Amino acid sequence: MTFGLRSFAFLSGLTAATLFLVGCNGEKEDTIRIGEYASLSGKEANYGNAQHEGIQLAFEQVNAEGGVLGKKIELLTDDDASKAGEASNIVNKLISKDNVVAVLGEVTSGRSLEAAPICQQYGVPMVTPAATNPRVTQTGDYIFRVCFIDSFQGAVMVNFAKNSLHAKKVAIFTDIKSDYSKGLAEFFRKGFTEGGEIVAELDYSGGDKDFKAQLTTIKNSNPDVVFVPGHYTDVALIRIQSRQLGLNVPFLGGDGWEGSDLLTIGKEAVEGDYFSSHYSPDRGSAKAKSFVEAYQKRWGKTPGAIAALSYDAAMILTDAIRRADGVDRAKIREALAATKDFEGVTGKITMNEHRDAVKSAVILQIKNGVPTYLETIEP
Amino acid sequence: MDSFFQQLVNGVALGSIYALIALGYTMVYGVLRFINFAHADILMLGAFSAYFLSPAIQQIFPLPGIGGALVVMLLAAIICAGIGVGVEFCAYRPLRKRPNLAVLITAIGVSLLIEYTCQHRAVFGAETRPFPQLIAERNLDLVGLTVSNLDVLVVVMTVILLVVMWLVVNRTKIGTAMRALSFNREAAALMGIDINRVISFTFAMGSALAAVAGVLYALKAPGIEPLMGIHPGLRAFVAAVLGGIGNLPGASLGGLILGLLETFAGGIAGLSNYRDAIAFSILILILLFRPAGILGKNSVEKV
Known part of the structure; x- marks a missing residue:
């Protein structure tokens, strides 16, 4: 019986501690929490790191200009290690424990398809920077993308x-x-x-x-x-x-x-x-050029398409929160769906009725070890 | 017909690597009667040793070049032999008197421990790293077939190591001790054989082979990551069982058969997706008719 009592005491202590932690989470009202899931390690680590660098740069810029709606954006990033099954765990945690307003990610369609139903179920808007499989946004009306489809x-x-x-x-x-x-x-x-x-x-x-x-x-x-x-x-x-x-x-x-x-x-x-x-760093508008400069300054390398798309995804989400005038998820969803002619670094972004961005593609050829711009193809 | 011979070359090159790894499984099984699941991870550590050693070696021996490559392989083999002996000493030796199942579970634990420790950011990290080119690649044109010099190297190395292994086990004093141990451990101990030394030696040899296999594997597919050993490790384990576990020529034969099966199945359009299923179905068939493996001896359990 001693054992039973002792483990009971331990469990109650644990519960109290959890409640305390949850309580602490709820008190932070001065920031807007945005979740990000990315393949920061593993087979597709290049994707995840480019995504994270793009998103972090975007929110650092937003916060430097005073944030959105008078609040700073707090980015919570988790690594899914490029593994199937991990993405859903992480997104579940981001939503239920960290209580994020919206979710950004992922680059691959496979892991985006894993997380999308969870975001849809909880009514949390999700913007994927680079998942191109059509089925990703078909999951439901809370799922958006800023790239073209396959x-x-x-x-x-x-x-x-x-x-x-x-x-x-x-x-x-x-x-x-x-x-x-x-x-x-x-x-x-x-x-x-x-x-x-x-x-x-x-x-x-x-x-x-x-x-x-x-x-x-x-x-x-x-x-x-x-x-x-x-x-x-x-x-x-x-x-x-x-x-x-x-x-x-x-x-x-x-x-x-x-x-x-x-x-x-x-x-x-x-x-x-x-x-x-999706984009070539040596092409594009004045906005794209200033992004490339800022990115080089922050991370010391030239941004590829994934970083640029992720930057756009973060900026579009920020813009939607501003237009929704609050952190109500349903209103943010509506604002995202109404995105029109948003000037992004990868081009003008308009959400169509399938919540996909309609954009041009570029073709690159690897020349002397560098992907080099060849041509742009309009939709 | 060209395609047939080309696939034959591919299959033999792949099978040779499986054979090298299978030798390690089979030797440890022969002596200790358990499957050392951490063997596949030693292979990965071999590739990573070579990855970290080659910049240093390059100062002394020219790389890419065959001499430098052999030195890198030798050093990787020595490092991994040490790791293998260490793993045996820390994880398996304390369980020497316990049931085999306990050791088997421990082996799985060691394997997972190595894999996930190495995936940690502070160790290797989980991302794929480019493996240095130890040997300048050349395509040899052999009567209409295109054969990479790497594939030739893989096959030649495997054959040499097989012969060396066979000589060690059958023609040396320590080899005799290994065979004695495999036959009856208690009796061998009574004859004055230092069991622990022989077991350590077995692990050192098996791990050195795994390291060489790891370097060769990384040369063929120059992207290395901490989980790279799982796939070839599983194949090699199956190869060892197929050839008759505990039997050295059997392990190499099993490796070759598995490599060829996988390659021929993989080359069929529309079926390439099922190449493992095809290879393993044939395997099950072989084991149905020869349960002890192709070269294994049927032994009757005494009750």
Whole structure:
């Protein structure tokens, strides 16, 4: 019985402590809490860190100018370690424990799809900077994005492959574990079969290290180009091994290639390849230029598309809170949905009826180890 | 037909790495009768040792270059041999008299401990790091086949190490002691064999092999992260069982078979997604007909 009593005492102590902590949380009314979930570590750490740097820079600027509605913005960031299942845990915690007003994240569609139903269920607005799979915002009316969707991105790459590279035969290599990759591959396949031929379709599983089996089959199908809608770490290894097999045709990809490790791991193997993205740092408006300068000053590097989109996501959310004139989540949602012609660093942002931003895409080519601007494609 | 031979080359190169790792599993099992699950993580530590060593080695030996690469591999092997012996001393030795299940669970614990410690920001961090190019890559053109010189290196290294292992186990005094221990531990102790020394030696050898396999694996796919050992580790474990656990040639045969199965299944368009399922189904079939593995001996449990 002693044991029972003792553990009872311990448990009551624990409960009291928890209540005390919860009480403390509630008292902070002088800030607006915004949650962020990001892949700060793990396989897609490049994404998460770019996202976090973009968002933090945005809120630092907002706070330096006196905050919004007279309150400072407090950013609560959690790491999902690029793991499936982690994103939902974190977002649950951000909403139920930290009581955030809105949620920002994630870059990958897979983990955004995981967190979106939770945000929708609790009625917390979520803005994803770069999840391009159409299903993300289809989750519900509280889910927004500031980037284009994969049906557009797929069409862009189909046109580029057909018209600029004059490709007749294409091979597709899909990451079967990634919702993003599967979705984008599907749109590309649909678009390219009209007037082109798909000579090989193979799959890999994100995180694999040996791709030679599939790449050998791709090579033997003699494609003009290979489309790999994967994430940057896998793409780098795929490209290295494809060169080892003597597969030297151009490789194409989507915005999943937008990670600096593509170049640090892939090195000369990725040279000359093309991918579509949201923005190029050496292009754009005066606003984009001042963002690039501020980012370089704060973080000591040039922002890629993910950082720019994340900055825009944070700014659009700030703007919506200002227009909602308070921290009522339903009002913020309405304000977000009414976003029109917002001047962002990645272009003018207008939310359509599906809560997706309608924006142009850019095509970049890796030249001398740097993704270099090639062309802009309007929606 | 070209494609067949190209896949054969791919499969043999992949299978060789599995074989190297499988040797470590099988040796420890032969002597101690348990699966050292931390073996896959030693492989990862081998790759990371090479990653941190190569800038220093570069000052003395030219990198990329075969000489420098061998020195890096040797040092990584020595470091990992030390780690392997340390793991055995701290985690497994205190449990020597306990049931095998306790040791097995401990092995899983050690594996998770290494993986998650290494993923911590203060250790390696979880992100993928670019592995240095230890050997200049070249594509060799062999009668219409494109073979990377790395694949050739992997296969040659594996064959050499296999022969060395076989000689050590069958032709040296310590090898005889290992076999004696595997046969009957108590009787071996009564014959004056220092059991602890032999077990430490076994772990050192297995871990050194894992380290070399880790470096070779990282050369083939030059992005390393703390969880990189899990996938090849699992395959190698299966390879060891397939070949007949406790049997050295069996482990290498199992590794080769698994590498080939995976490669051929992976190369079929439309089925590449199921390559593991195909490889493992065939595996189950083989084990149904030869439960002790291809080269394993059926032993009757005495009750």
